[in-house]
Amino acid sequence: MKSKITLFSFVLSFIFSFAQQPSSDVTGGEFVFNPEKAECLTDAQREVIYQNIQSRISELSQNNRLAYSAENRGVHPLFVWPLQKSTNSTYNEIYGISGYIDHNAAYPDQLTDYNCGTRSYDTDNGYNHQGIDYFTWPFGWKMMDNDEVEIIAAAPGQIVAKSDGNFDRSCDFDTTTPWNAVYIQHSDGSIALYGHMKNGSTTTKNIGDMVIEGEYLGVVGSSGVSTGPHLHFEVFTDATFTQLVDPYAGTCNSFNADSWWQNQRPYNNPGINAVLTHTAAPVFPACPTTETSNESDQFDLNDTVTYFIYLRDQVAGTTVNLKVIRPDNTYLYNWDFDLNDNYYASYWGGWTSVANIAGEWKWEATYNGQTVTHSYYVGALSVEEEGLESTSIYPNPFNDIVNINSTSKVKSAKVVDILGKTIKTFEENSPEGIKELNLSELSDGMYFVTLEGEQNQKKTIKLIKK
Template identity: 55%
Template sequence: MKSNSTLLILSCFFLCSIGAFSQDISSTVTGGEYKFNENNTQCLTDEQRKEVLNDIRSNISLLRSQNRLIHNETQKRAPTILLSWPVKMKDGAPYNEVWAISNYVDQNPEYPNKVLDYNCGTRTYDTKAGYNHMGVDIYTWPFSWKMMDNDEAEIVAAAPGQIIDIGRNQSDRSCVSNSNLWNAVYIQHADGSVALYGHMKKGSPTSKNVGDTVERGEYLGIVGSSGNSTGPHLHFEVYSEIKWNGVGQDVLIDPYAGECNSMNNDSWWEEQKPYVNPNINAVLTHSAPPVFPDCPGQENTFEKNVFEPGERVHLAVYLRDQLAGSKINLKVLRPNGTLYTNWDFDLTSSYRSSYWYWIIDMPSLSGEWTWRATYQGQVVDHKFTVGTLSVKDTEFDAISIHPNPFNDVVYIQSNSFVKKASVVDILGKTMMIKTNGAETIKEINLKSLSKGLYFLRLEGVNKEQKTIKLIKE
């Protein structure tokens, strides 16, 4: 008969070998605020904007003379010409979202340092020379230069219209104010309004030409840093009217509806985004903390998703519009889905973008682990592997589902046998379980679910597992 001490040692060995004892990693945090365009660089000089608008006028006149202009000049602004969001994450990019907002239109014509945005805040800028910011600056986050070099943040048409002018060949790694014009696409809509999409990556603007039409959501270019710019971002500037004959004044608008918008009363957005819009832009794992070099060097991200047992892992989250007084919940889940460690991190300051890292030494439990962040009701998972997955595990990890977001039915694409599927809501409640006997599961009817975020957990015949985030529209 074994002694009690022997049993205790054996029990400890067994539990430790499967990673049952979690580490207290909550105190290893480093990180902070990421600031974009701290020096408030003017996106277009007065001379450049005058040149841009004159080129637009010239091309409108040319298209009119060729009877190719789609704008009906007798038509007033139509309430049906509304804007969708002009930045889109490239399919397959390793993020949850790719953008944040640094500045809105300045509603206060006085200067300097007398700014007012549409929401009566100060999220805009002016200059000593008398420039008041005239657009919405949407910058990429995290890893702006990497995103630009890998074409991971796309600019898309916010509304259908006609290309009025286009520029493609300017340098795209600007870090300061300069005399260069940006790469850009300018689109006139059927009601005569015109949208300017500026700072695009060199060579990335659409291959279409002046006079060609585009549909809502159609690719226009890649977010870059051409012209007067201190880093990759989209300067989105909208006019309700451009005086093609030079008589009168061009009419700049602020597309956001708000108490302090003196330019227009109604929102021009299909769905206006909140002024403060907290979001988890990325949940990633790294072998070391990323390095943000001086502009315009590409970030060294040290991204890594496969680790050896005992190897040090940097667990990272990247936030947009971090709110002071809020908290983010963080979890590490073992390959079987059980909780390894869990903690809350208090956010004491408000930042437009922020990054946070924690360090964990991986236990000797091989398989696919989950790094999970929950913030303001949003749950984002990142999968990483400890040890080497078996061939069967690797094949199972390649499973994909479509459509996502979905309405009623989700289809499973896999070369592996899917034995069981379960759907769990964000509170961990199991909403449904499906098994299919001797046949693999190929589709799941989720018509009965309410709209929202869910997790689809799939299981194979050899206990392989995969969890996929689902969104029901």
């Protein structure tokens, strides 16, 4: 599936709410995933996958290792969400939905999703979209590079087939290269396909092994017929692959009467995926080049801070409230930004301010009842603040473990790299607070750790690992 950015600029009219908004031409717009509406699997690829699964199931059955039993067939599973953020992801949310299953057998451009809408696609050659496409947002290639979005088992079951080792930065609708995928059979005989995984990321478990609900299966990638990182999630009632399942309950679901979700999410689910500060506007290159996000949480005095928000399921006629908050918790800016179109994913920004006060600043957005606050820091690194004046870290440089020497209790610690990306966070786990940090998994290089005391005082210290 392909990703495309529709860019435009316009001058935002001034709206006042407590404090004037920053003066800027706003840039951004819609993020369109798979604008060409290309099918995720060719007929030939499907046939190979089906035959492989059926062959593996036959082998498991012959060896008395097949978990599914027709005699003891259970009820259909209830799924959990098949994606989760990895521990190193700092975004508020990490997905958008570009396409549901098409229930209208006619084509082309004759679409009916489970909710009687047209949030799906078909093709001129008769393909009707058979799965659900979850694309990663924002910065899908960057998130893929950093293993930030994990695919998990939506229900317990048995691995009946898997594939890996295939190229995972596809930008080709016509490729014959297979995708990387894991296939799970549930206790009722239904089979779930998890496709487009990152090369080398699939579970180390083998065919025949069992998985539990929520277990790691792989990382979202762009293998097979794909031109952007996403998960294609497709379910059938059994290994004949003749009856498709749409997990979503809805008036126009023609496949099954009830929901297969434990908690079905709304058809449109407006929300904030990220609220970020940048040294400059992000850059979205052509597939498959990784985005230049220009993210930063650390600025020197008099630096220019650039603000962006990244939304999911934007609704026309709604408003986002935006705030830039000084270290003393007063508003530098507080304004409303109107949204005029319906977009499955969007980004807006280009607002700027000059970092003229040292300390912790906040960039905050409120949308659809949800508030997301992003902290960033202004001032020279290693500035000591009241309450943590004598706090030190040793050894520095370090190998694996660093110790914290402080007369004040340290309740949390955040480690960021030289680009301002959060690498690891720690929270107090004893009455004495945090006394040491295990940073053994970090690569050699320079980092900054921000310690926070009981009275919310902070101190940032430069660390060197070698």
